[in-house]
Amino acid sequence: MPETIDITLSVNGLAHELAVQANVTIADLLRLELGLTGAKISCDMQVCGACTVLVDGLAVSGCTYLAVDADGREVATVEGLATDGVLNPLQQAFIDHAAFQCGYCTPGMLMSATALLAENPRPSRAEVIAGIDGNICRCTGYLPIIDAVLQAAEAGAQR
Amino acid sequence: MTRVEPWRVTTRPTPPSPIGESVPRRDGVAKVTGAARYATDMAVPGMAWAKVLRSPYPHARIRSIDTSAAKALPGVIAVVTAEDLKARGDINLYYGHALTDHPILADGVVRYSGEAVAGVVAEDELTAYEAAQAILVDYEPLTVVVDVEGALGSGAPVIHEKEAKQGFHRGFDEDIQRDHPNVCSTAVQKFGDIDAAFAGAHLVLEGEYRYPNSYAYAMEPYNSMAEWRHGGLTVWTSCQHPFMVRDDVSHVFNLALANMRVIAPYVGGGYGSKSYTKIEPLTAALALVAGRPVKLVLSIDESILTTRGDGARVRIKTAFEADGRIRGRQAEILLNTGAYAENSPLVARKSANRISGPYRIPALDITCRAIYTNTAPASSFRGFGAPQGVLPGESQIDEAAERLGIDPIEIRRRNVVAPGEAPWPKVRGLDADLQADLSLVAEALDWASTPQPSHARGIAISASDAGSEPVSTALIRIHVDGSATATIGTSEIGQGSATVMAQIVAAELGIPLENVSLLQSDTAAVAYDRSTGASRSTTIVGLALQDAARDARAQLREWAGEVWSAESIEEARGGLVVGGVHRGWGEIVGAYFAGDFGEVVGRGRVRKVGATKQMPPFWEVGCVGVEVHVDEETGQIRVDKLVTVGDVGCAINPQLVESQDLGAAIMGFGMALTEELIYTDEGTLLNGNIVEYRVPRASDMPEYIGIIAERGDGVGIYGAKGGGEGSLNPVAAAIANAVRRAAGIRLREAPFTPERVWLAIRERDAAK
Incomplete structure (x- = not known):
């Protein structure tokens, strides 16, 4: 062995x-x-x-x-990410924006965005793009993902 | 890099709820929590792991294979070669739905670098990998050819010495004509008097164009798991067409279809690259030999070597009148099909059909040949032969506009077919309004205004004979509580079928969406569907579901009549009004079976009769505009703005339509600007990985305007028709046309890399 x-x-x-x-x-x-x-x-x-x-x-x-x-x-x-079956704001934003299709990149995309938002809770659009630029998505064309992360940042700021 | 809300143009009647509503994706929670199961995530008790030994040679005879060292490694269960499979007598070594030219493992000869030579089954994946490396193969290298010109040249090596049998999937017979042993298939599209068209032309344009060998990069690599039980075979696999794979694999193992089960869970990207059979026969053969369930997961590097998109060399000639009207078009398309036919005979057929575009052309003479080379096999890839032809075709329309002093949009207006008008004889009239779509793109691009220096706008349009065969079935079971389960053979590959199909069932039964569940893509459990491709599911499977709902309602009407002996029965939302009393579907079921049990099964089907008789079932048009900036110092093209029109008849779920259009356009964007598999003349793939094969990233995204046009003109339910490929097809041509206007260079070879653009700019300056 x-x-x-x-x-x-x-x-x-x-x-x-x-x-x-x-x-x-x-x-x-x-x-x-x-x-x-x-x-x-x-x-x-x-x-x-x-x-x-x-x-x-x-x-x-x-x-x-x-x-x-x-x-x-x-x-x-x-x-x-979810707590007791309740999605967190980032997960919910991904659903709201249809920020995935096949979903294969989604777990990694969510975790990169989680790290980004932990470090920078109110990122600019350019900072969001830089934050997820190391994650490839072959389905969506990224724009819905960028919008979703910005929405989650907004939701986080309001809490 | 902002995103503009989609523009909607709607002239169709209002459909019942929840059709036309952007309800959240039904796979959403599973996909954002990590709970969604893909084939890669599947395991069964007793499962062993497989790995493949691949040929380092692009073309070679196999003198001998020595597996003894591999077999001796601890943990190795089986080492398998083609000879082992042939010796059994119960496996047909060759498969392929179009041509049975593809051996499960190399049969005495390898035809491309990366071809599977042997398979190893072991207790774990690492042991399988190490054992594969311990197999000794003695190769005798043969002459190699990697490009279509070389493959058709005199003295070219013959890649398939024996002519392959037709596959089980009929329909290619007329296309399999060989004027050279390396021609895999030939497709012709010919009508009108082509000589007269060119003889009397005011302007004749000729050009040669190239489209790259490409890779779809579905992020979930090819993978399968196979288990033999009770004489039957179950395969879990990442595939788009579970029924087609079932049929293909059943031929390999001489199995009745009833003993062959294919299950496709969530598919991690397809884009055509997971249509038809890939590694399922190998996985099942290894499981059979090993006597264990076997899981085979390819790496992405191996997936690149499994299926790619057809590259093309296109010689094209178009004749015009002085007013820009097209008189005729002639083209010779050579597709680089690689070592095996896969689905390239159909890609060739579609490429020949799609190069002429949505135009009124009096004479056409197109030949498209799929050519065998010593490269990885090419097959279906989103767009399916269209982008290869749209780049040259739409480049020439713009070239003519420039030469004749006509605006690029105006010249298209003068040629585009009207709604209902067929672009070629004996096909369905165009079920789209491209005149109107052109106006939408012009408005979104602000076409009439003057762009900034080094900026320019370009457009291109396309039409694809889409929908594949209109053959689908569906079952809807309405339960005693009034909820319903629908079964369909369509895979959820990310396109949103799990959501759209549920919306259709909810609308057709008049029940809440949350009371609808779907079971998809398990050939032993769901109703037959031909395939998940050619943008067909919403249209064709949608019709099958509508038919199933109608059948269920008709039965319930009969049952209600029997139970309540009522004279008047009227349809109402969610049930029937029987003798003045509303009875829900579930209530009728329970009353009929006299208890709290039972169900009704509605059966739906679509075939080539009635509304879906004429081919193609629908046209999928593309209408794309871009604004680009060209950096003359570096040759870098930046796309600042991208506009697409989703001309979909009725958007069942507008958010998903927009998703498909943007995703498709960005895939076209990658193919136009960066994506190309590069082979050396010696047959080595130089960039077979995701570092060096560059796909678009978030920082590449342009500003985007996604327009959805709903005119109720499709053959599908509520006037719907398919989307998801149309917005890819014209992208490279639109960018090339914009670059011409920005920098005065005509790009004829995709991808338009900085190097190619820079060289073209230098050539332009040298000619001054």
Whole structure:
């Protein structure tokens, strides 16, 4: 059996103690071990953003971020955005603007936008575009996504 | 980079609610919470993982394959080659719905770099990958040809030595004509006296154009999972046409259709690239050999090597009168179809049909040949042969306008067919009003005003014979509580079918949308649908659902008559008025079965009779305008403004129509400006990944005006007709036309990269 390394991490607020191989990515850990299939694998080379998750609040590419590097850290995924079945303002804005079609990029897009809004709660349109420029969407032509993030920022500011 | 609210032009009658309403997408909550399941997310107990060994050679004979080292690795369950599959005797190695030219695994010869040579099944994916690398293959390299000119040249290597059998999907027989062994198929569109058209012309324009080999980049890579149980086969797969895949795979394994089940969960992007069969036969064959359920997930790099879009070289000649009217058009289209036919015979047919545009042309002489080369196989891709021809066709319309001193919009007005007028003999008249659409784009672009220096506007239009075959069925079950479940074979590929179809059922039964559920894309459980493509679902499946609702209502009327022995029964929203009393659908069901149980099953179908008899079922027009800026120092084109018209007859869900139009236009934008798969002459793909194959990003977006025109002129319910491809087809041509006006250069090769633009500017200056 290949050697494993013991790690402790929290995923969407839930603590996990796991033994993982050194070459396992956080995306594979989430998808195959923890059953959290929200983060998606697409380009598999850190340029499309579909696998984006947050580690200690920072957006990372789950396809290349090693699970062992998340030891002792907090991981947030798309599955953790809603609270008790209630969508957060960003999720709701994505629905209001039809900011997705096939939806394959959506989990990563939402997590990049989450990181952006955490750092900059009132981004300008240009800042939103810069914030999601590392996430590819092949369906929508991006404009509905940009509008959705701006709406979520507006909603966040009003709370 | 602002976004202007869509313009709506509506002259159709008001349809019943919730038709015409932008209700939220019904897949929305699943897709924003990570709960939406795609084929990549599926697993079954006992599942093993597969990986594929691919050829590094673009053309080679396989002398031998040594799998012993791979088989010896711990965790490896099976290593499979074509010889292993042939030796079994229960698998037909070759598949293909048009031509059965595609082996599941390379059969003694590889025809492109990246072709699947062997498959490995192991306990986990990494072991499968490592075992695949341990397979030793001895190749004897053969002469390689990567472009259409080379493939038709004397001394070109013959890519398929044996002529392939016709596939199960009839209809290409007339197109499979070979005047050269590397011709996969030939499509001809010919009428009128072409010699006379050119002989008497005031102006004849000739040109050669190129359209790139492209990649659809559906973000979910090709992936399948196959399980054999009780002599039957179930395949979960990311595909657009589950029934077509069922039919194809059943031929590979000699299975009755009833023993073959294909399930397509949410599909992570299709754009045509997931139409027809891809890796399903291989996954099922590996599962059969391994005796385990098998999951095969390709990487995107492997997906690029699985199916791409047809590149084209087009030689085109158009004859004009002095007043700009078209006298005739002649074109030779050569499609770079790659190593296997896939769906390119149909792409060739459509390309030949679509290069003439929505114009009144007295004489046409078009030949489109799909050519085999040693490159990854090409197949369907959104637009489907149209953009390859619209770029040259619409460039020449603008060139004529310039030469004859006519405004680009005016010259199109003089040629465009009127509503109801057929662009060629024996086809449906145009069910769109392009004169009006041209006016809308002119207004949105502020066409009459003078743009800033180095800026210019351009337009282009197109017409596609869309809708594919009008063959769909649907079932609607109305339950005893009055809610309804509809089953359809249409996949939810992001286009919004899960939402639009539910709206149609709610409207046709007069029940709340939240009381409608849909079951889609499981060939064992839902009613037959031919395909999810050619922009057909809203129109064709919508009609099938309407028919199913009508059938359910008719049965309930009969049942109500029997139960209540009433003399007068009238249709009402959500039920019937029976002897003066409103009875909901569920109440009638319960009364008929004498209890709180039972249901009625409404059956709907669409075939080539009645309103959908004449082909095409509908036309999908495109009308696109752009404003561009050309940086003469760098050759960079910036699209500042983009205008599209969704001429959809009736927008069942306007927000989704706008989404489709914008998404389609941006895909066309990518193809026009950056997207191209680049092969070396030696057959190596230089940019087979998403870093080097550059698709549009958020920072590339122009200002956008999406116009929706609803004139109730489609064959579908409430006058609807399809959308989603029309706004892609003219984009490259509109940009090329605008660049001509901005910089005085005529771009004839897409994508219009800074390098090509810069060189054209230098050439322009040298000629001065």
